[in-house]
Amino acid sequence: MGELEQKMHDFAVELKFEQAAAVRNQISALAGVLQQQAVETDSDNNADILAIAMQGGRVCVNLAMVRGGRHLGDKAYFPEHTENASALLDLPLADSDMPPADSELAGAESAEAAFIREILEAFIGQYYLNHTMPPTLIVGGGNVNRQLIDLFAQQAGYRVSVVYQPRSQKRIWLSMAEHNARLALAQLLAEQGSQQARTRALAQMLLPECGDLAALRIECFDISHTMGEATQASCVVYCQHKMQPAQYRRYNITDITPGDDYAAMRQVLTRRYEKHMTQAVRARDELAVAQEVTSSDDKAAQAVPVRILPDLILVDGGKGQIEVARQVLVELGLDIGILVGVAKGEGRKIGLETLVFADGRSPVALGKDSAALMLIAQIRDEAHRFAITGMRAKRAKARQSSQLETLEGVGAKRRQRLLARFGSMRGVREASIDELASVEGLSRALAEQIYRQLH
Template sequence: MSAVHSEELLAQVAALPALPGVYRYFDAQGALLYVGKARHLRRRVASYFSRSHDGTRIGHMVGRIARMETTVVRSEAEALLLENNLIKTLNPKFNILFKDDKSYPYLKISGRSGPPPARDAAPEQRFPRMAYYRGAVDKRHRYFGPYPSPWAVKDSIDLLQKVFRLRTCEDTVFANRTRPCLLYQIKRCTAPCVDLISPEAYAVDVHHAEALLRGETQELLQDLEARMMAHSDRLEFEQAAELRNQIQALARVLHQQSIESANDRDVDILAVRVQGGRACVNLAMVRGGRHLGDRPYFPVHVEDAAVFEKESERAEDAPPPRPVETLVLEAFIAQHYIGVPVPPVLVSSEAVDRALLDALSEQSGVRVGAVHQPREQRRAWLDMAQKNADLQLARLLAEEGSQQARTRALAQALDLPSEDLDRLRIECFDISHTAGEATQASCVVFHQHKMQGSEYRRYKIEGITGGDDYAAMRQVLTRRYGKLVEAAREAGGIDFAAHPKGVAQLPDLVLIDGGKGQVGVAREVFTALGLDLARIVGVEKGEGRKVGLEELVFADGREKAYLGRDSAALMLVAQIRDEAHRFAITGMRAARAKLRVGGGQLEEIPGVGPRKRARLLQRFGGVRGVAAASVEDLATVDGISPDLAQEIYRALR
């Protein structure tokens, strides 16, 4: 057993049962290092501590293990599900991890399936609405998807408008129409708002739209043709002509959408590419027989996780270690389909472990199969997904290489520490207001060669004369760095290497969006706080305020510097400055909207922050519009869940 681990830990390892389960490793600071599964807990975990890993990456990682937790489960499939739930929620350092940037969008048709509601029901219930939707699903409505992107949903809505002419207007608009809108004039809606179609006929169109979304294209065409012939036999030629036009529109759309297969209605196509320590999994979706597009995913911790995974496989006498591509693909499948509907067929570029598919089937209640070497149409789909994975990974590597080159160029131009560019930290400040109203200061953070959105901060500026940008800059810099200096002095000296928890850390470079005047204010603040003036650099607009002509102004007395229009360093400075300006502008607009239209009522509702409040006010034109909206309309706003929509509805009524 290893000499670097405590006797307590080694005794815990020796006492593990010979059962399936999940284990978790922690370092001395309590940070989670790794989550793994095992058919035989004792044998697998003991292998990490009984073998010599000196001088290897696995040895470095195992040497950091200070504590362990385990959970015994009933089967390997249950262990697999628990492992990936923990990976998804706890973000361990040495597991392959896929981070979701946002939830998937759906196409929503309001109301439940079945016969049309009674004639005394609300008009919006008798004429279901078709809409883009993102959020938790509600059993009171019908949802189709998920779709890989918002554009895929909007394309489907456009398709259904052309063929079946379902309404898309919000219920508040629908209830107050007195004449048909433009969509009726261009034959994209049947104008149910002014009763130009009966609820029964509209319900038939809704039923046909759902059939198309489910991929029942042949059955749908046969039904339309039979109804057309029936009208023709009864000499109802106008109705027959309407159905003929609908059949022609449907046939044209199906041809344009390239629906070649009636057998594959719901399929996910998964292609993986690994290069340069990075990986891309490209997910393409086929729903209702239609190829809806694809979406790339880029996992983190690929290299370190691969080392741990291969060590785990050796521990249980598994077959020879699998390729990294297989490990990445299986990690994606296990994590992605947590909370996302899984289709019955997965077409993959790598062979997938049967145990993983069985676990997916158990979790979803759908029998899931995988095809590794597809033919015909599936082969074309997979080739396309693989090509897109190659392109997306090449783009990512090029962008990362370019960003690192920009960081290096800026460090060299400004004589910043260049030994470890990954640790270089830059913060940029900007002030925004409208004629002195709703003044906001923004601080954005650049670290590890990219903007760190989770570390952005906005500061509400108060107690100054409206429009005094110098006073606003003095206030935000004092608030940002004053606590840091105070905490450091209380600790016995200004040691900025150890950053107090919850306090902003001192960056290597502080960018100020402004020239000599703004930099002068920053110099005064840093002098009062006892901070190094060499950290302050102002970004002054050049002649004619043209992009690429900016000059850098220094607080420590150095002469102005012009880096050149094509300088990689100036490109990075401009990128950070523009992001600070964007972040300040959005905050100012939200604050201004609250002042002008009474957004304070929304501010008091738990769960409604500045971004959601701004979206609501923009969508409905003010608090009165929000108050008049239905729960369903509120839930269509990005970020507003059905539960939160219900809470807003109650609060404003």
Template structure:
């Protein structure tokens, strides 16, 4: 294969066109370092290689550039779209990247004859009414509680609603008007739904006035019980309106976006106002955590600098030399709105604590919204108060994040010191994997593996293992199978293989002098703390269990030729009390009882509890799926189509079990005789 000609920077810059487009900074091994857009490619790319001041992050990136690639576009707005796509697909190391699943929850009022209110995620349709998006599931559920208290709308599934013979508990505690059993007429229920829709749309005062008028009319007609119910609704609605700090009495839809920087970190807080009601807020932190760590930190600074995006990226964080922090915040705000509003509802008003936006950004937002979007930088009146609250919340979230990060780093160092792995670095590369087994009396056995690295849990690297072919309830066999499946490929590659994972270290040969001396293992592994993120043997493998589980793990590692010094068991203390756990080692070291106040034990407990949570949730899902499918599959005459119809009709196996023979026979494809057989087999 012919060698690629050396990149001539001077010639490349001289030939750059003065046109809009996207540029890509490429490093060693074709690693994508940075993606940016420009109105004038020649000026923008050349500015990186001038002697002007650069933030530590950008200076570090420039040192690693080996070549630059460009793509010319028809306009700056088109370049912005391409830049956003390249950032999402390539995840360049030095771009601001706000990781978000874009799946925001809505409050849904269905198109049923007796509509229900529900928490909803997914695509919207025209048959139902949707309000939101909300910044969190908690905000949706809080709104549902308000509607239950004030308007008493139902929340049950349609399949449950159609098969009720008596009212549920919500009716008893006056959170539902009982339309399932005819406790309210269709007309009166429709009136409550209409009032709820207007309340969500911002007409709270109008709804309150109507309820008050109905209360007085009922009192004058001597219907005092009805008047008392309406009075209680007025009181509940009044409390809700009083609690809304951002209430305007109008139908304003707006997002308030505030960015703050402190301690080299950046936080963007998004507050949502829909129909004049504050739905809550959500804090976002760019991937990579820190914005511009000093270069003196070495590898830690490089890691902290990752995850940054935006146009005009030569700015430093607050308190650093170089261009003012306002430029950095402006870059972050533009990066956030471009990434956040990709496929998400764009409100007509954006209130921000930054400068005038790039025209291309505003044009892109308006294209996505299909209408004009107001970018308000200096709000007045109640909008100014909204922005002040958003900035305050961003500062609080950032302070909390910095405090938690410092505490987590202290826990990591405490554990590294306890295990003899502290090499003086910031320990960002210390990798812990933890295993746990979960089952219900041997049914649906599942093992979990969770990962801790860079001072945080890494959910994207979690794994579950469905355990098969063992005696039900045999936790030792389950652990053996999980460890073998996790590390067999790593052992096969070996350190001398051309495909060996980066940082893989083979265990010492039994013939090597001192190999049998277990106390040398921690010292020999110190250098592995800063190893790369490629697949490798972790620095610590936690086993949720005592000597028996650790012995099984030791046998597996011996069979695979892996270092048993990384194995650490977490044995329950006396009476299984938290804080009395004992750390058990597989290489002959004495067991350690860290103690209740040990920061190391806090980290061990955090990782172990996460492994337990991940295992038990997976086990329950697997068990429910197996039970739901198997009970029906065992019935002759119930195939996949009939099973699907039954589950859809009654909402699950419990609903089918609660149904009568007549109800079962009413399902398409289910005869009377088959319905009787289903009922008999399930009971």
């Protein structure tokens, strides 16, 4: 293992990242073998510990791993879709085996135990699909279905013992896991509270009529390129008090003067909200048809909302960018009151940004201690990060393709074979003449010619 790690390090220093990655995969495979050996030869001191904590409408399942008697650390997981059991989530876990004081409490504890069992079984069913279950599973909080355990034990190839009331050292492990579960959940709730406070501060300042803060939707746009090359626009989404990566979108910007950020912003906003308008018109038409065949007294059918825009559109830029954005929204017949530009402050320092409005309101400098500005900066920085990563990938692909295309004697099929053999343009560049000549369709003379062109 030590020799492989040194070899991987040497490759990385020499910038031979593909070779380093291959060695890394060897290390990972060897680590899996060593762990499996430890599980098979020292089963009594190899265990996973599952502890659960519930508070504030959220649940935490904490997984602690012990291998060879050594505690390797914890990882906290926060199951989603637990809102149906919100009445149970704030019930304290029983610290003793004392019977409940009355039948009502007994019913509550029974419901709580069923809920905990459901959470634990769901976690076990998902986690151990991709991880080997150790010979011992220490579970705190409730019993789990033995058939589920036996299923994963059969997959592992040995019997798994489930311990619900551990003693001595195993009890210490479980106590640590329970303590860490409570800490992780408290941290999550504190972070969520802070994020919700930021959402509330932003809504109070910019959207005072917003009723449902959780449903508040913000879309933010940024443009990125390198001296006009590989221009990309990003759109990131904030909703439910957090960023929504699954809803992010990148837009390749074409047919503009290189480096023209205004034209790029016009193009991305037009493409984004023309689509929204088309969907809205279709939805309204469908709603009109539905109303025609529905009784006029059916208020529910007539009250279906049609969402066209987010509650707030943020644009990374000052007056110039916001003016272009304003023009696009006016052309599309959309409300410009939800359009806000985030202009960078002096020295581009965080906390000195100024908000610029499309509807004529005076610019506002919130100050570095503003909770609303913290949220705006978070969303703006995420849009910038998302745009840059996309731009760099596009640029690298374009440069790789263009450099290969300049090689004399190398057509489309040979380019494809070179990339398949060496993985990237860097791999082709680092290949020796002998390695190039080993590619199907390349003679020794052509390999020497390619090598000279690249060096």
